[in-house]
Amino acid sequence: MNIKQFYLLVTLCFYTFISYGADNYEFKTDVIGVQEQYLHTHFWLTKVAQDKVLMSGAAISQFNQKLLSTHSLVNDPLLVPAQVTRQALADIIATISQLPSSVRFNLKGKALTPDDYQQYLLNTNQQAISSMNDVRYGLIVKRADLRTFPTDDKVYKSTTDHDLDRFQESAVFPGEAVAILHVSKDKHWFLVQNYHYIAWVKRDAVAIGNKEEIKAYHENNHFLVITGSKVFTNFVPNKPAISELQLDMGVKLPLAKRGEFSDQLYGQNPYSSYVVKLPVRTPQGELRFALALIARSQDVHHGYLPFTRQNIIKQAFKFLGERYGWGHDYNGRDCTGFIGEVYKTFGFIMPRNTGQQGRSQYGDNQFFTQKTSVKKKMAALKKLRVGDLLYIPGHVMMFLGYEKGQPYVIHDVKGLAYFTPKGHLYQGTLNGVSITPFLPLYANKKQRYVDLLYNIKRLIPAEETLL
Numbered sequence: 001m002n003i004k005q006f007y008l009l010v011t012l013c014f015y016t017f018i019s020y021g022a023d024n025y026e027f028k029t030d031v032i033g034v035q036e037q038y039l040h041t042h043f044w045l046t047k048v049a050q051d052k053v054l055m056s057g058a059a060i061s062q063f064n065q066k067l068l069s070t071h072s073l074v075n076d077p078l079l080v081p082a083q084v085t086r087q088a089l090a091d092i093i094a095t096i097s098q099l100p101s102s103v104r105f106n107l108k109g110k111a112l113t114p115d116d117y118q119q120y121l122l123n124t125n126q127q128a129i130s131s132m133n134d135v136r137y138g139l140i141v142k143r144a145d146l147r148t149f150p151t152d153d154k155v156y157k158s159t160t161d162h163d164l165d166r167f168q169e170s171a172v173f174p175g176e177a178v179a180i181l182h183v184s185k186d187k188h189w190f191l192v193q194n195y196h197y198i199a200w201v202k203r204d205a206v207a208i209g210n211k212e213e214i215k216a217y218h219e220n221n222h223f224l225v226i227t228g229s230k231v232f233t234n235f236v237p238n239k240p241a242i243s244e245l246q247l248d249m250g251v252k253l254p255l256a257k258r259g260e261f262s263d264q265l266y267g268q269n270p271y272s273s274y275v276v277k278l279p280v281r282t283p284q285g286e287l288r289f290a291l292a293l294i295a296r297s298q299d300v301h302h303g304y305l306p307f308t309r310q311n312i313i314k315q316a317f318k319f320l321g322e323r324y325g326w327g328h329d330y331n332g333r334d335c336t337g338f339i340g341e342v343y344k345t346f347g348f349i350m351p352r353n354t355g356q357q358g359r360s361q362y363g364d365n366q367f368f369t370q371k372t373s374v375k376k377k378m379a380a381l382k383k384l385r386v387g388d389l390l391y392i393p394g395h396v397m398m399f400l401g402y403e404k405g406q407p408y409v410i411h412d413v414k415g416l417a418y419f420t421p422k423g424h425l426y427q428g429t430l431n432g433v434s435i436t437p438f439l440p441l442y443a444n445k446k447q448r449y450v451d452l453l454y455n456i457k458r459l460i461p462a463e464e465t466l467l
Contacts, residue, residue, distance in 0.1 A: 030428050032418050033406065033437040041317040047401040048386060051310040054460050060307065060347040063459070067362050073351050077193050078215055080179035083132045089182060090129060093191065096169075096199050097124050097149050102157070104166060109159040120149040125185040136180040137211045138192075139279035139287055143246055144205035145328065146170040146197055150189035163414065163431070164326040169199040170337070170352055171328030173251050175279060177214050178206060196352040207279050209287030217279070217289075220254035224274050227345050228299025229318045233292045234273060236266045241280045242292040246331075249318065250344025253277065255302070256291050265293060272296055307346040309386040315342045316398055316410045319433040324414050335396050338412035338433060339389060342398070348459060357457070358391030364458045377453055381407050381438070385458065392443065392452035400435065407438045417442040 027036040037043050055063070067074050084092075097120070104112045148167040155167045172178065172194055181198070182191040189200045226247045236243040247253070253276040261275055273293040280290045294300060299318070305311050319342075325332030333341060336354050343350060351357050366380050384407055388399040397409035416428040418440045425445055430436070441449040 031416065031430070031434065031436060032440050034435060038403070038408070038435055039320065041314060044313050044401050045310050048309045051308045054307045054309070057304060057347060064349050067349065071351060071360060071362065073356050074196050074349060075193065077177050077179040077195060078137060078211055080135055080193060082135055084135055084181060086129050086131050089133050090126060092181065092198060093124050093126060097121065100166065104155045104157065105159050107154055107162065112155065120151055123150045123185045125183060133182070136208050137214055138178050138180055138206040138208045139214055139217065140172045140174055140176040140178060140205055141207050141241065141279050141281045142205050143171060143173050143248060144201050146172060146199035146201055148199065150184035150200040165329055168327035168329045170197050172201060172205065173248055174245065175251055175253050177218055180206065180208065195349055203285070204281065207281035207287035208285050213287070217254060222255045223303065224253050224255055224276055224294065225301050225304055225345055226251040227301045227305060227315065229322060231294065231298045231300060233294055234268065239266065242278050242290050245278070245292070249341040261291055265291060268293065274300065304347040305345045312342065312387040313400065315345050319412070320435070322433045324412055324431045333412060335412045339396055339398060343459065354391060354394055354396050357396060358455045364460060366456045368454050374450060377450055380456055384456070389457040390438065390453060391455040391457065392449055397438065408435060409438050410435050
């Protein structure tokens with residue numbers, strides 16, 4: 001059987017799966033090779049024979065320290081020097097606030113003009129750069145967007161597709177430390193560096209504090225990790241900064257000591273909640289800390305989760321069905337945001353973008369070139385373990401397990417494309433965290449995902465290597 005015949009057989013088998021769902025139950029989908037049972041965590045958990053801890057907390061900490069010391073795009077923002085030169089700051093702004101090489105459109109479908117871009121560039125406030133520029137430090141007090149330019153204006157490549165705002169870069173979350181490099185001309189935006197990105201963030205999302213105080217906050221070993229997709233602090237009357245604050249998966253907050261609060265906090269007995277320390281911002285923008293309550297019924301964990309394959313599956317499934325959000329837009333996340341937030345619950349940090357992750361040497365990697373045969377890739381796919389990351393240009397997927405001899409992945413993805421048994425390319429949409437088979441998917445009319453696969457990455461110690 002040649003490769004073409006194999007893929008035809010795979011497609012026919014997957015269409016049988018779809019028919020089974022349609023004939024025997026109301027569940028029906030255009031997503032190839034998916035039955036309703038595949039959308040349940042338990043289905044995949046039963047495939048994990050032994051759920052051992054893959055890496056200890058100490059090993060993960062060492063992994064992070066090595067990444068911080070060797071990867072140019074992963075940094076401790078508190079180690080950013082207290083001053084930055086004119087040229088260095090200008091280069092940073094030029095790198096993040098680049099003018100696009102092709103036409104862009106606003107929400108009304110109007111093409112942006114040179115005058116529009118001039119206004120965006122003026123607000124980067126480069127005329128205010130001095131020969132030496134002081135760096136300040138802060139903590140993020142609420143989830144906020146990281147933007148290409150200091151503006152809320154949404155900008156698109158198309159007049160019809162408004163899902164991908166090309167000025168949207170990423171997001172920051174409560175408790176994250178940032179180095180503040182510059183201020184926009186309108187004073188509403190900071191240029192900040194967090195642990196894996198530099199971009200513009202709204203000023204009201206940052207509380208400026210003392211570097212040593214921020215460091216002590218981060219080094220607190222008694223902490224709570226958000227393990228649900230989204231968790232909220234308890235309601236507190238007349239305190240909007242700490243009341244029903246959204247906390248996304250992977251957010252880490254120090255726990256208050258029992259002596260720091262009494263048997264009544266904001267009119268509620270705190271015994272049935274966790275009491276955490278939240279960074280808050282004064283009207284002058286200064287950092288303060290406030291106690292906040294998170295009900296014990298919420299999806300949280302005291303310390304990082306044990307890094308096991310079953311926990312990887314459980315965490316990934318908590319995002320299933322969430323709408324895709326380019327650069328963390330739509331109060332969601334994109335493919336790397338999805339992967340990053342799952343792994344943050346175990347204590348890992350990673351670079352922000354797919355290329356930065358997929359082409360980096362950290363972890364255990366099996367790289368492929370354009371000349372690598374599909375046969376060799378198929379051999380590598382047979383050795384996949386739960387949690388392995390599959391990279392194609394611009395996209396990353398997480399391996400879930402094998403079903404009926406085929407590899408399945410969970411990923412945050414916009415499009416859906418595969419060939420029907422009649423040879424027609426079906427193009428649909430997923431636009432969310434989805435479970436799909438890997439082999440039938442096409443990136444375009446000529447290239448399958450497997451054709452474009454350039455790395456399989458495993459975040460494990462050496463004794464669990466891929467090769």
